[in-house]
Amino acid sequence: MAAKVDYKVIVGLEIHVHLAAKTKMFCGCELAYGGTPNSRTCPVCIGMPGSLPVMNKHAYECAVLTAMALNCSIARFTKWDRKSYYYPDLPKNYQISQYDLPLSENGFIEIPLEDGSIKRVGIIRAHLEEDAGKNNHELGSFSAIDLNRAGAPLLEIVTAPDMNHPAEVRQMAQELQRIVRYLGVSEGDMQKGHMRFEPNVNLHIYKDGQTYKTPICEIKNLNSFRAIERSVAYEIQRQLEEFLETGKTMQMGNKRTYGWDDVNQMTVLQREKEEAHDYRYFPEPDLVPVEMDDVWFEQIRSRLGELPLQKQKRFVTDYGLSDYDAAVVTGDKATADYFDAVVKAGAEPKRACNLITQIGQKLANQSNTSVDQLDISPQNLAKLAQMADKGLISATAAASIYAKMPGTDTNPEDIAKAENLIQTSDTGAIEALVNEVLAENAEAVQDIITNSKKAQKAQGFLTGQVIKKSKGKANPKVVTELLAKRLSELAPKE
């Protein structure tokens, strides 16, 4: 490669989010994933002559709610437009969309970055439209069309070109997923196509005192967060090399489309030159405008609730969680809310967080559910946390008690007693065990006294032996203290 050059990465995203309504945007066909092709269609979504669209109110409200969460200004008057282009998965050969009066504009999304800082990405607009069907090219030397998806409500979000690193693009996508899931407006599953991200990437290259802008490339076919990050990283390198080789810069109409090849981990050119699209937008005469008054606006806004990043920040400031822990426990709303309830029931936050994210999560995964659905009341989990905090039970015991709680919601104290897991802090009893262990392990004692290389390891070993002798019931803190005391007595005086 040629000499190192300075450059800045510029990425904007075009995002399509499937809204989690029961039915399609303009007809009563059910929305579902998979199933027999063309089994969820009707005259409206097949675009049969004479059929007419009617708006799905719930889908409209989901779109407004999302736009509110993205800090957009919500239009009090919006209308629908037809966008014309011919494609076999678009049965009417126009898409009902919004052109000059979208339902929302001018917002932003805040993304927590890995270094703990917050990045703000502008939202240019978010509007509603209907999805197209699916073209299947794998069955033979023809294309097969399934219209089950045709007419699904789709929120298109266009961000400002504010992202400057592949990781930021991925984090933006993940944060949006967290938001739509919090709001319950989308399942947000990328594999199932609930969310589609199309990064528009180019570089500003600084060379010889001048700035050169590389042609914008749009990347399609991304079906995982990892693919988003990797494809952008790949594209940056590709554009840099291309510029150094050819000097090609951005011009009208030289935007290109690349597809992400997940197998070979590279972008592949799909469309060389943006065909001079002429979408012939005009107002959709079959639909009437939407006007939003204050009452309706407030009704929708009241469903907003605390957004994930707000929650995450609160858990850091109010509960003293680390950024990392707060991010993990707010990953999904149900877990975050459950955690919050456990803390409010009296648990120490860090302890509650560890129990939930380390043990609860595992238990939930095993029974294919979520932490809050294990049938353990926040009160009982808080009690468990308190028992651990007070040293009444060991960490291991806490885990095994937690594992016995699902379904029954039994008081953890009862389980601890029944299983004989209450730790002893009776110094006399423990001291006796310490003496026994010291007597049986002269070698280890010697290592410690002489402060050999093995001293630390030996100390751990002895602690373990004492706890083992107590059948796990000795409070490790007390054991460590007593052991240290006895060992210092044994050590030769200077």
Added chain:
Amino acid sequence: MTDHLTVFKLKQDIAAGRVKSRDITQAILDRISRYDSAIGAYLSVFADKALEQAKAVDDKIAAGQPVGPLAGVPIAIKDNLCYTEGLTTCGSKILGNFKPPYNAHVVEKLLAADAVILGKTNLDEFAMGSSTENSGLQKTVNPWDKTRVPGGSSGGSAAAVAAGLCCAALGSDTGGSIRQPASFCGIVGLKPTYGRVSRYGLVAYGSSLDQIGPMTTCVKDAAILLQVLAGHDERDSTSVNTETAAVPDYLNALEQAVTGLKIAYVPQFIEQAEAPVRDAVKAALELYKSLGASLVEVRMPHFDYSIAAYYVIATAEASSNLARFDGCHYGYRSPSARDYVEVYSKSRAEGFGAEVKRRIMLGTFALSSGYYDAYYLKALKVRNLIRKDFTEAFAKADCLMMPVAPSTAFKIGEKTSDPLQMYLADIYTIAVNLAGVPGISIPCGFDSNRLPVGLQIIGPTFSEDKLLRIAAMFESKTDYHLQKPAL
């Protein structure tokens, strides 16, 4: 048995058991077999299904069960209305084999009213035309003179009603397609207010202009049919609900006397028409005057721009509405298409006729990048000015009267070579659709060739009840509507 058939009389006779629906349906089917080969009104006739429907009504009546308001009445529908029986072709080769899996809202309404549906009538392809000569499937002639056009685009429905090949028919009107053929064929044709009748299942031409309406032999029949058709339908967002405009009792309205009627007219509109039309319309106004109405002269300065605005707006909407006919999911696919792009371009080139292609191209042009503001947006603004003309006229009078068409029915082939000349003949009907107001055409005379002349009465939005009363007033004093063509 089929002389002077009216819905009003027939439904009473059938309900009272004096006439069997099956007998009258059979009699009309016989007339269709006898005369329609020369007229060409029908694209398809559902004899078996119609007789089955008729028998069901007769059985209900015999059993003393309640029946609907059109019980046993044989009705024809324009072939751009979806019906699960037979095909719905829109007079186009591109839909030559299309069987809709659903009924239009108005078809459901007819069936729920116990009507008998005889068949589907011819039209200008996709309702684009004023003579029915643009049908891709068949020629229809005017029953009054078989060398002349029946008007259009609902020419098949008009010819069927005029020739007694049905008791009444449904048409659709985007720029005059009910009123003008009604005028040419000497029958009554009503275009309701936009939003009064659901468009669900009407194959769209110009979505913001299209309305379905009745075509009948008399005003009372139009009232009966409108009663059945009108009302809200949740499947059509542009069909108004009762809060916006409740559906009145149209038949009852006919019984109310019209007092202090004020009729607006634009003298020059009447003078511009050909002499027989001009004279008949003038005479009609005189008759109203003699019945106590007062005439108010008004100006409609933007009316003259309606053709230009219409041929932008209607074709723009049509270019998009007709994009779906592409040979992918239903309809005609060109056998010579080699790739998917050719499936589009060849199927459409082979499936559409010249007028449809012309309008699709005109509309595409008006919406295309660089021309939208100058054509489409400009036309929408002019549309607003045209609506204001009506609002101002209706502030001064109850209704507006003018000719339906500048001439009586013209010769077949006379205007086909010059599309613009054909468009210009729509001058009196188009503005009504742009404004969304209702209009009715009623017979008001004959020219020297014994061709019917129509009078157009236009009212404010949702004033159909009043329009029908005003029309009935004229009808009760004249017998033009009782004259029938010799077949």
Added chain:
Amino acid sequence: MSNQINRQQVERVAHLSRLDLTDQELDLFSGQLSSIVEYIQKLNELDTKNVEPLAHSLPVHNVFRPDTPRASLPTEQALANAPDRVDDFYKVPQILDDNSGA
């Protein structure tokens, strides 16, 4: 702006409309569309500077339906009008480019 619509524009519009027209048709339509477009220029006689465009003649807004599922067409009925099909899909010649607009 020219009052006419030239042959090149007619070709472009025919392409946008997905109409595979013959040369003869293109000639005929060029002439006819020109005279129609010329007639439409009449609209420019009117001053519409302060006039709102009227797309809907109805004073209606907020027409919604509840998010309640309705029966879809059985697959066989949905595909009954298909010019060509394969299994439960509509069949078209292979789409090689991705020229969708969405």
